[in-house]
Amino acid sequence: MAADIIDGKAFALDLRGRIATLAADFTARTGRKAGLAVVLVGEDAASQVYVRSKGKATVEAGMASFEHRLPVDATQAELLALVEALNADPAVDGILVQLPLPTHLDEQTVIATISPDKDVDGFHVINAGRLAVGQPGYVPCTPLGCLMLLKDRLGSLSGLNAVVIGRSNIVGKPMAQLLLAESCTVTIAHSRTRDLAEVVRRADIVVAAVGRPEMVKGSWIKPGATVIDVGINRVAGTEPGKTRLVGDVDFAEASAIAGAITPVPGGVGPMTIAVLLRNALVAAFRNAGLDLADDAI
Numbered sequence: 001m002a003a004d005i006i007d008g009k010a011f012a013l014d015l016r017g018r019i020a021t022l023a024a025d026f027t028a029r030t031g032r033k034a035g036l037a038v039v040l041v042g043e044d045a046a047s048q049v050y051v052r053s054k055g056k057a058t059v060e061a062g063m064a065s066f067e068h069r070l071p072v073d074a075t076q077a078e079l080l081a082l083v084e085a086l087n088a089d090p091a092v093d094g095i096l097v098q099l100p101l102p103t104h105l106d107e108q109t110v111i112a113t114i115s116p117d118k119d120v121d122g123f124h125v126i127n128a129g130r131l132a133v134g135q136p137g138y139v140p141c142t143p144l145g146c147l148m149l150l151k152d153r154l155g156s157l158s159g160l161n162a163v164v165i166g167r168s169n170i171v172g173k174p175m176a177q178l179l180l181a182e183s184c185t186v187t188i189a190h191s192r193t194r195d196l197a198e199v200v201r202r203a204d205i206v207v208a209a210v211g212r213p214e215m216v217k218g219s220w221i222k223p224g225a226t227v228i229d230v231g232i233n234r235v236a237g238t239e240p241g242k243t244r245l246v247g248d249v250d251f252a253e254a255s256a257i258a259g260a261i262t263p264v265p266g267g268v269g270p271m272t273i274a275v276l277l278r279n280a281l282v283a284a285f286r287n288a289g290l291d292l293a294d295d296a297i
């Protein structure tokens, strides 16, 4: 039986609709729009595309977008001064500094300078700590999007075996924390894991976030498992000179065995921006001292 395809694109569209409704409610109650500031340093082509789509999505949701571009040779002091100014600006509810930064800039110091209450990426150590101990904070967008897709598909995750492949601060580690908070039995696998195939075969839930094209094979998947593929890898296409996007999971193989699987593209990818808008709107409500039900978005 072929797996059900988890339509992240449709889910993200629906989520963005609900965010827009709540953003209008926020504006009606406060007389201002919820605001998200995005900072881009340098000219990295992929980052420029991301920043443009984040700004567009922010405006489409009825929120204010503040875009700040610094030249590639901007100094650490200039960047920190900008972040401090955004921390102090009451029109800015959320701040995102697009990564990676040029190598002469220190990412950890920049992230540490963002006010934890405006850290809609959830990268600040305060927010990582809040997630670890179960306090309200901000959770990185991609893993939170993955969790939303999993809960939509499976309902309660309690007692399920979850294997997260990848241990990055941005995806793997927060994903594992989120699944643990849902009472999964969680394994974090990585490049040094022994017999990864055997580990994955035990999983009711597989989240692949390693950045290696089609590494997870169909034979590794437990029949009926739910597979979330975070990978976005550009590889050579079948025609000369053409490229195509593939995930970290061999989709053709895995979709013959899994119960449900996210495609690439159209699975996890569209969720990231939708969850960023969600985090920014949650920040706006919290920073304005307004109640927002936990399950509102």
Ligand code: GUN
Residues within 6 Å of the ligand: 096, 097, 098, 099, 100, 121, 141, 142, 272
């Ligand atoms: N670069 C790629 N993904 C992200 C993200 O989610 N947040 C930030 N700040 N930079 C990124």
